Amino acid sequence: xxxxxxxxxxxxxxxxxxxxxxxxxxxxxxxxxxxxxxxxxxxxxxxxxxxxxxxxxxxxxxxxxxxxxxxxxxxxxxxxxxxxxxxxxxxxxxxxxxxxxxxxxxxxxxxxxxxxxxxxxxxxxxxxxxxxxxxxxxxxxxxxxxxxxxxxxxxxxxxxxxxxxxxxxxxxxxxxxxxxxxxxxxxxxxxxxx
Amino acid sequence: xxxxxxxxxxxxxxxxxxxxxxxxxxxxxxxxxxxxxxxxxxxxxxxxxxxxxxxxxxxxxxxxxxxxxxxxxxxxxxxxxxxxxxxxxxxxxxxxxxxxxxxxxxxxxxxxxxxxxxxxxxxxxxxxxxxxxxxxxxxxxxxxxxxxxxxxxxxxxxxxxxxxxxxxxxxxxxxxxxxxxxxxxxxxxxxxxxxxxxxxxxxxxxxxxxxxxxxxxxxxxxxxxxxxxxxxxxxxxxxxxxxxxxxxxxxxxxxxxxxxxxxx
Numbered sequence: 001x002x003x004x005x006x007x008x009x010x011x012x013x014x015x016x017x018x019x020x021x022x023x024x025x026x027x028x029x030x031x032x033x034x035x036x037x038x039x040x041x042x043x044x045x046x047x048x049x050x051x052x053x054x055x056x057x058x059x060x061x062x063x064x065x066x067x068x069x070x071x072x073x074x075x076x077x078x079x080x081x082x083x084x085x086x087x088x089x090x091x092x093x094x095x096x097x098x099x100x101x102x103x104x105x106x107x108x109x110x111x112x113x114x115x116x117x118x119x120x121x122x123x124x125x126x127x128x129x130x131x132x133x134x135x136x137x138x139x140x141x142x143x144x145x146x147x148x149x150x151x152x153x154x155x156x157x158x159x160x161x162x163x164x165x166x167x168x169x170x171x172x173x174x175x176x177x178x179x180x181x182x183x184x185x186x187x188x189x190x191x192x193x194x
Numbered sequence: 195x196x197x198x199x200x201x202x203x204x205x206x207x208x209x210x211x212x213x214x215x216x217x218x219x220x221x222x223x224x225x226x227x228x229x230x231x232x233x234x235x236x237x238x239x240x241x242x243x244x245x246x247x248x249x250x251x252x253x254x255x256x257x258x259x260x261x262x263x264x265x266x267x268x269x270x271x272x273x274x275x276x277x278x279x280x281x282x283x284x285x286x287x288x289x290x291x292x293x294x295x296x297x298x299x300x301x302x303x304x305x306x307x308x309x310x311x312x313x314x315x316x317x318x319x320x321x322x323x324x325x326x327x328x329x330x331x332x333x334x335x336x337x338x339x340x341x342x343x344x345x346x347x348x349x350x351x352x353x354x355x356x357x358x359x360x361x362x363x364x365x366x367x368x369x370x371x372x373x374x375x376x377x378x379x380x381x382x383x384x385x386x387x388x389x390x391x392x393x394x395x396x397x398x399x400x401x402x403x404x405x406x407x408x409x410x411x412x413x414x415x416x417x418x419x420x421x422x423x424x425x426x427x428x429x430x431x432x433x434x435x436x437x438x439x440x441x442x443x444x445x446x447x448x449x450x451x452x453x454x455x456x457x458x
Contacts, residue, residue, distance in 0.1 A: 023266055024337060027259055032250035035258075040248035048251065049258050053265065060266040071242070078245035127246040134247055145209070149244045154213035155206055170206060177205035181240045 008073035015063040023060055029120070030074065031056070034081045040150045041085035051085045074123060086152030133183030141176035144169060195219050200230050208237035253426040256409055264334050342379045342422040348372050356435065356456035362386050365417075367437070367454050373430040378408070379422040380437075385413035385453065388439060395440040397448055398425055398432040398458075408435070410444040432458050 003011065003025050014022035034055055038048035055077065059066070066076055134142055143162075147153045153161065159169045195203075200223050206212045207220050224231050345351070349372075356367040364384040371378035380396060388394070396408035406426060413419040425432070434457045439450035 020263065020266060020333070020337065024259070024263065027262055031254055031258065032252075033248075035251035035254050037245055037248040039251055045251070049255055052254070053258060053261055056262045057265045060262075061269060071239070075242045075245055078248075079242065082245060123246070126243065127249070130243045130246045133243075145244065148206075148209040148211035149241070150248070153211065155211045155216075156213050158211065170203075173206050173209065173211060174202065177209070177237070177240060180243070184240065184243060 009068045012059075012063050012066050012068070012073060015060060023056070026059070027056055030077055033074070033078060033123070037078050037081050038085040041082060041089055041152070047088060048085070051081055051088060054084055055081045082150075089152060129184055129187045130180075132187065133180050136183055137176055137179055141172050141179065144172045145176045145180075148173060195223065197223075197227065197230055200224075200227070201233055204230070204234050204237045205240075207234060208241040256407075256424050256426075259424075260334060260338075263337055264331070267329075267333050338422050339420075341377070342420065345372075345377050345379055345422065346370060348375070350374065354435075354456055354458055356380075356382075356437070356454040358454060359452050361439070361451040362453040365453055367456075369435060369456070369458070371429045371458070373458075374428055376425040376428055377422065378425065378429055379420060380408075380411075380435075382413070382419045382437070382454065384417040385419055386417070387413060387415060391442050392439055392450075393442045393444065394419065394437050394453070395444050395448070396421060396423070397436045397438065398429075399434040399436060400431060401433050405447055406432075407444060407446075410440070410442075429458060434458055 003014075003021055006014075006022075006025075008026060008029065011022040011026050015026070031052055034052045035045070035048045038051040039045060042048050042051070058080070059077070065080075066073060070076070134145070137145070144158055147158045147161065148155075155169050155173065156166060158164075158173075159166045162169070200220055203212060203216055203220050207217070212220060224234055351370055351372055354369045354371070356369060358365040362385060365382065365386070366384060367380055367382035369378055369380050382394075385394065393410045393412050395410045397405045398408050399405055408425065409421055409423045411419050411421040434455065436448070436452050436456075437454040438448045438452045440448070441450075
């Protein structure tokens with residue numbers, strides 16, 4: 001049976017039947033994205049791949065941990081990977097910090113994006129949309145989003161890291177997310193991830 | 195906090211960046227306020243888009259998939275039990291038969307393997323444990339074999355001959371690849387058997403002479419071997435390939451004698 005026409009969500013159902021072909025295909029579709037988001041957090045290919053291995057094996061063991069009612073599979077999988085990567089980052093550094101000035105790092109990756117030839121169109125469309133939205137943010141707002149989302153930092157940790165008052169950081173985070181939502185909506189994207 | 199004040203914090207909450215008293219207040223408010231919960235979900239959906247900001251990795255290690263599939267195979271979760279965190283048990287006589295939703299050839303292969311294992315299970319339990327691990331490796335191999343047969347039916351496939359060297363004058367190999375793609379396979383014959391502390395390693399060589407590993411493999415007792423692998427970039431960017439003898443487990447770069455070589 002050719003699984004290529006099956007959706008991710010259908011493949012996860014097959015995973016519950018311990019179908020290895022389904023696991024193999026989900027891996028082929030998403031491994032590079034899982035490693036990619038882990039790289040954004042950990043900045044280390046080998047550790048990012050360890051996270052990817054954990055994530056796919058956990059998916060195999062507990063396919064029921066993905067609930068299709070709460071949104072599409074890809075964002076959920078990336079969220080699991082990001083949390084795992086942040087856990088790993090926190091276990092290594094008592095106080096998370098970046099080598100490069102944060103915000104610069106995300107800008108760098110925004111510049112050299114290249115969609116893979118087999119990337120699904122809807123994924124590529126969302127990546128273009130969110131990256132365009134992020135490019136439109138002032139650097140200071142992009143920076144706090146990166147520290148929170150990819151660095152796993154709390155508002156207080158960000159304030160301490162940047163030597164800014166907590167209130168300033170909260171306002172910056174809030175403004176950044178408002179701008180992001182407006183830009184996504186203006187780009188025609190439903191915020192109900194289909 | 196009022197609902198308005200809670201909502202001021204929901205974006206930060208959705209980012210996972212809320213802490214301290216703010217986090218406690220928002221969490222306890224959300225437990226009782228359906229409107230704010232709905233608003234929190236909208237905030238979380240916007241945050242979920244940030245996952246797409248990270249670009250996919252340009253490449254992943256060729257053996258990551260093998261490791262994932264092997265780890266999946268080593269799972270011995272009992273079939274009828276609802277998912278629990280129970281660790282895998284020591285296998286007993288009642289082990290799980292392979293699923294017949296596999297493609298017929300693989301199901302037959304699994305059945306044959308399973309019958310063999312069942313016979314073993316009548317003897318020492320330790321032997322069964324070792325056999326289960328071999329099944330896992332065989333099943334990974336069968337997956338790779340399927341990848342290879344898929345490759346061999348791809349349009350645009352070309353064949354490249356690899357010639358022997360003095361180290362193993364009778365060895366020969368063919369490589370099959372689609373130049374615009376990244377998957378390739380090697381089929382080799384008459385390779386000398388290596389001691390257990392050594393293995394063969396395939397190298398892709400680009401125009402500047404840089405070597406990239408295509409994977410480590412062993413020859414069967416009849417001297418034959420096959421390997422299927424994913425290159426980190428299209429095969430048209432490589433000029434040649436070679437096979438050397440390396441320590442078991444491979445090396446970061448070629449260190450041992452070359453047994454096969456050819457242009458791509």
